[in-house]
Amino acid sequence: MTFASRLTSGLAATAIAALMAGAAGANTLRMADSTDIAAMDPHSMTESNTIGFLNHVYEGLVRYNQDLEVEPALATSWEFVEPTRLRFKLREGVNFHNGNPFTADDVVASLERAAHETSPVKSNIPGMKSIEKVDEYTVDLVLSGPDPIVLNYLTNILILDQEWMAEHDALLPADMRGGRENYAVANSNGTGPFMLESRQPDARTVLTVNEDWWDEPEHNLTRIEFSPIGSDATRIAALLSGELDFITPAPLQDVGRIERADGASVIVAPALRTIMLGMNHTDKLHNSNLTDKNPLQDVRVRQALWRAIDMELIRKKIMRDMSRNTALLVAPPVPGYSEELDVLPPADAEAAKALLSEAGYGDGFEVGFDCPSSRYVNDEEICQAITAMWARIGVDAQLTSQTPSKHFEKVLAGGADIFMVGWATLPMLDSYSVLSALLHTKGDRMGAWNPGGYSNPELDALTDKVAVELDVEKRNAMMSEALKIARDEVAMIPLHQQPLAWAVRDGVNIPITADNKPRLWYATIE
Known part of the structure; x- marks a missing residue:
């Protein structure tokens, strides 16, 4: 066993011991996440x-x-x-x-x-x-x-x-x-519904109910015992043994196992976070056999890459029927989303090949493809599947998977040709988040997450108007129009909204919301 695995195992054991040491009353919620909170x-x-x-x-x-x-x-x-x-x-x-x-x-x-x-x-x-x-x-x-x-x-x-x-x-x-x-x-x-009783970083944080809270509580909790448990297997075992009441996340590959177990169930819902592929829109690729031009600047090539991806196959085989495929860069709860525009083009390798030929790349080309490892749900598996799908149309994607920190360091420095990114629009909960950060031409305050250099003056003008428009109906219409431009130009390739999966013991009721934030002032224990 490596030092890192011993350390992870030790922290998990400490967390479980802390949980078992606490006298769990009828209204105590014992919960665990994969990471600790950073600070109070x-x-x-x-x-x-x-x-x-x-x-x-x-x-x-x-x-x-x-x-x-x-x-x-x-x-x-x-x-x-x-x-x-x-x-x-x-x-x-x-x-x-x-x-x-x-x-x-x-x-x-x-x-x-x-x-x-x-x-x-x-x-x-x-x-x-x-x-x-x-x-x-x-x-x-x-x-x-x-x-x-x-x-x-x-x-x-x-x-x-x-x-x-x-x-x-x-x-x-x-x-x-x-x-x-x-x-x-x-x-x-x-002033919130719970008060801090104790805090042990990387082990245990305990909250007790605030009996003097100004609001009328819908919960019946008296105590929350939170522990970070990084190991999925350890976190699930603690739930199934009754040592925990609530865990997040519940790995998709283990959902069936939890559902089959006595006394536990899984809560699943689409998340706000949309997973997408950004692209290099500058004059040259970084990793390609084409040194004098960038095929990604041609909308037909971008359309071909999108048409070659079979998202329904990815949803069924990799995401276990729990993700939501999308043609837009925002989720349905986000203002600016339009169901009318959210129409995914059917996967069609032959149509994709025809688009490449029309653009002058019938023989295909090489391109760099960067993905994070364990940042998003099943991110590496998705990227491997897409790499194989692109290979069928002659596009040789050179896949690089790295830790999230190294991945985003490379991406934000402008060193990637095609790259995976996820965007939840929080805390804005508004399409302006995507328009201003991912799609607007890079500038002083805009385009902070537009390292590929995408630029469209019409979209920029709409985004600038959205920033100050106070009429809700007009503003939503402008955001939808901007998202349509991004879709039609394939400024980025939208993939899906990844799922949220939480797991609870029987009798624990916690409403799940698309922003992946448990609101335990609505939770009850029967």
Whole structure:
């Protein structure tokens, strides 16, 4: 056994021992994920699993509900008193877990903290110019320009107690990647439905119910015991033996086994995350027998590559009938999605060959193909299948699979010809996320995830209008139009929305949502 496997095994054993040591009462939910939460400071990272967990301890001015609609949380109402001034009325009578009252001072301190130049989450509140206190229960968010999705951003900006932060020298956020920690990394003081009881990194984090929560709880939990268990086999064994009540993720290859076992079941739903292939649209390929031109610049070649991929076969054989094939770069719950446009061209190798011949590449060509390893559901298997499908039309894809960090380092540096990427549109939950980051011509604030250099002036103009259009109907129509342009030009090749799979013990009821964030304030144990 290697040192790495001994370490992984040791951490799993520690987590299981911690779970068994806890006296699991009738209303204790024992849960495990494949990774630990990064920290208790909600402004210290943008990692979605961590933010999702911390939503049980901290709250924002607004939140997403089970239907992924924005609803009031610490703010009860809001209105634009000026085009760039959004006024929030705050919820009165709310207390932090330490008993301190929630007021406008806490909102001002928290938003200034999140937007600080050293904050890892400042990109999650990009339009904020300032935050101003109007009175004890009213604040104004001043924006640098009109922002139709400012509320979506604010679902990810959680509120801390200003007095508590000042007392513990934590008025600035920690930066886990930069190695800068503070008191809020291991401690917490929120207003949410659960309170932190104890925190042992890489082993166990325990929450207890907040009996004084302002909302009317739909859950019946008294305690949440969370442990990270990286090994799929260990995580599943703990569920099936009754040592865990809830695990995420449940690997697709093990869904049948869990379903056949006594006392456990799997919850499956399509995720928001769309898996797609980006392409090099510049003048030359990086890895090809063609040194003087780039066939990917020809839309007929891009169409041929798309038509050659049999997504229905991938869905059945690799994704075990649990993914959702797509012709668009966003999932159905995302504003801008159009069912009318979501029509996948049938896989047809002969039609793909004809398109290549028409474009002057009847003899095929070589091209680099980069995929991450274990970043997305069955990513390597999907890429291997696509490589074989392209080979049938004469395209020799040189497949490189690497760890996610090395993969994205290469991709973002512009070193890949064709590459896999997944996009969930969070926290925006809006097509503007894809349009601005993946499809807009690369610039100061746009095209951050457009390393292939795709550029379309018409799509750019639509995206720029979408950024400031406040009329919902007009805005959605423009986003759909932009997504149609991307589809027709095959700016990227959409594959599918990958599935979410959670597993629970019988009697545990947890609503699953497409953003892959358990909302345990809706959970019940029978």
